[in-house]
Amino acid sequence: MKTRATDEPGVGTMALKIDAIVKRFGPYAALAGVSLEARDGEFLALLGPSGSGKTTLLRVLAGLDRPDAGTVALAGEDFLALSMRERGVGMVFQHYALFRHMSVEANIAFGLSVRPAASRPSRAQIAARVEELLALVRIEGLGRRYPAQLSGGQRQRVALARALAPRPRLLLLDEPFGALDTKVRKQLRAELRLIHDAAGVTTILVTHDQEEAASLADRIALMNGGRIEQIGAPDALDEAPASSFVFEFMGDCNFVDCEFRAGIAYCPGFEAPCFGPQAAPGPGTALFRPSETRLSAEPGALGAPVTIAAVRGRGPTREIDCLDAKAQRYKALVAEGSADRFRPGQAVRLSAPRVVARSRSSI
Numbered sequence: 001m002k003t004r005a006t007d008e009p010g011v012g013t014m015a016l017k018i019d020a021i022v023k024r025f026g027p028y029a030a031l032a033g034v035s036l037e038a039r040d041g042e043f044l045a046l047l048g049p050s051g052s053g054k055t056t057l058l059r060v061l062a063g064l065d066r067p068d069a070g071t072v073a074l075a076g077e078d079f080l081a082l083s084m085r086e087r088g089v090g091m092v093f094q095h096y097a098l099f100r101h102m103s104v105e106a107n108i109a110f111g112l113s114v115r116p117a118a119s120r121p122s123r124a125q126i127a128a129r130v131e132e133l134l135a136l137v138r139i140e141g142l143g144r145r146y147p148a149q150l151s152g153g154q155r156q157r158v159a160l161a162r163a164l165a166p167r168p169r170l171l172l173l174d175e176p177f178g179a180l181d182t183k184v185r186k187q188l189r190a191e192l193r194l195i196h197d198a199a200g201v202t203t204i205l206v207t208h209d210q211e212e213a214a215s216l217a218d219r220i221a222l223m224n225g226g227r228i229e230q231i232g233a234p235d236a237l238d239e240a241p242a243s244s245f246v247f248e249f250m251g252d253c254n255f256v257d258c259e260f261r262a263g264i265a266y267c268p269g270f271e272a273p274c275f276g277p278q279a280a281p282g283p284g285t286a287l288f289r290p291s292e293t294r295l296s297a298e299p300g301a302l303g304a305p306v307t308i309a310a311v312r313g314r315g316p317t318r319e320i321d322c323l324d325a326k327a328q329r330y331k332a333l334v335a336e337g338s339a340d341r342f343r344p345g346q347a348v349r350l351s352a353p354r355v356v357a358r359s360r361s362s363i
Contacts, residue, residue, distance in 0.1 A: 015040040015202045016061075016170065021070035023056050030056040031067065032226035038204065040075075043196050045205045045213035048223035049249070054206045057223075058172050061204065062089050074169060090163030090171045090201075094178040096155045098147040104158050105130050105143040111166040133161035136195055153184040160192070164199055171196075171203040177212065189215050210250050222246055241276040244358035247287055254293055254330045256304065258286045260357055269304040270351035279357030286355035293332035295320065296349045297341060303349030306330060308342050322350060 016038040023031040031053045038044045046054035059065040061072065063084035072079040079087060090111075098107050106113075108130045112121055121129070134140050137157040147155055156176060163171060176192075177185040193216050196203050207213050213220050214234035221231045230242040241247035258267040260279040265272050265286040272286065296303060306322035309329075313319045318339035322330045330350055334342070342348065 013040040015042070015075055016204075017071075017073045018057075018061075019071045019073075021057065021060060021072065022068045023053075023060060023065060024068050029226050031060070031070075033070070034223075034226070034228055035070075036221050036228060036231055038202055039218075041200045041202055043193070043203045043205070043216060043218050045207060045217035045220045046223060047207055047210065047213040047220050047249075049208060051225075052223040053226040054223050055174060058174055058204060058206050061170065062091055062172055063087055088166070088169040090166065090168035092156070092159045092163050092171075092173045092176045094175040096147070096152075096159045098155060098158055098162075100147050102146070103143065104134075104139070104145050104147075104150070107147070107158055108133055108143075108161045108165050110162060115166075129165055130161075133165055136164070136198060137161045138191065151184075152180050153188055156180065156188060160195065164195075164201070168201060171199075171201045173203065173205040175206055175208075185212075192216060222249060224249075239275075241356060243277050244285075244287060244356055247276060247356040248358075252290050252331060253287045254290060254352070255328075256286045256288075256355075258284060258355075260284050260359065265355045265357060267304060267351075267355075269349060270302045272352050272355045274357040275354050276356045279359035282360065284357060284359040286352070287358060288352035288355045290319070290331040290333045292352050292354070293330065294351050294353070295322070295332050295334065295342060296351075297346060301349040303351035306348060306350045308344055308346045308348060310344055311339060311342055322348070 018037070019035050021031050021034045022029065034053065034057060046057060048054050056065060060067050067080070099110065102110070109126050112126045112129065130143065134143055137160055139154055139157050142150065142154065147158070150158065177188055180188065189212060205213070205216060217234065219232060220234055220237055222229045222237060224245055230237055230246050237246055238250050241250070247253065256267045258265040259282065260274070261281055263274050263278060265274055267286055294303070304324060306324045309321040309323050311318055311320050316336050317333045318336060320332045320334055320339065320342055322332065332350070
């Protein structure tokens with residue numbers, strides 16, 4: 001089983017190299033010079049809002065779109081010079097794209113059975129590969145069924161097995177869990193990582209779901225406006241964001257107007273050091289996570305004056321909503337044992353130990 005790739009120089013062989021890819025649709029640049037590399041066997045997530053270019057990049061890799069400029073190499077080979085069939089790419093879509101008139105076994109075997117005679121495996125070899133994949137995606141015993149007889153989660157397992165059947169050089173996943181309910185989606189996420197590790201294939205996942213990307217990927221390439229804002233391990237994007245956009249996109253944030261001076265955010269009632277990108281001196285906005293938001297009802301406590309609007313949730317944490325005098329809403333996540341000190345209508349002080357800076361010029 002392959003281990004997760006690291007960010008250490010020289011660790012892992014670079015399998016996929018994308019250099020300065022540009023793709024325009026009329027005057028609109030869906031990709032504006034995208035460059036990135038993926039290691040052999042790595043699981044890389046393309047994360048970003050709608051319109052950021054992530055699906056267009058996936059289509060370029062699959063051979064469905066031709067870029068206007070740039071190069072793509074896989075294991076040193078010019079990928080763009082190859083036809084879709086020659087690229088050896090497996091692809092899984094959000095809506096399964098299974099052949100409804102074929103059984104599960106026939107769907108999985110399709111990519112192998114339509115190969116030219118010279119490269120087509122024998123029937124026995126195809127049947128063995130299908131059985132191997134049915135076990136890998138945990139749908140043994142369902143090979144004789146048809147897609148209409150399967151649940152959404154089972155259909156997506158079939159789609160994944162079909163993509164893996166020809167032993168692709170590159171596996172592309174386009175929002176593969178988007179059509180599934182929350183419980184099934186979480187279950188399949190965990191299993192997909194195990195399947196990826198067992199298959200050892202370089203995998204590119206497109207998603208707009210931060211939790212999905214963080215739970216599956218070795219690294220995340222966060223895209224915005226046809227460009228890559230930052231590439232790194234999931235924790236790195238949160239702990240060392242390259243921009244306020246990265247920090248804001250990777251999770252819930254509270255926002256406080258402030259003044260920046262020498263790496264310090266001077267907010268109403270408190271001050272906090274900035275981490276990540278540094279803002280130009282002057283007015284701006286401080287961003288911080290609900291999990292790092294501090295509430296205090298102690299006399300003389302520092303912080304912005306707010307009133308608790310609601311306390312809700314269960315389990316180890318409680319979610320506390322607060323409002324300031326201008327009705328701006330803030331959220332704090334507080335440990336269950338500490339939440340008993342707070343109640344709706346109570347006046348408290350709100351602060352944060354550190355913030356990410358967003359200057360007015362970056363808005």
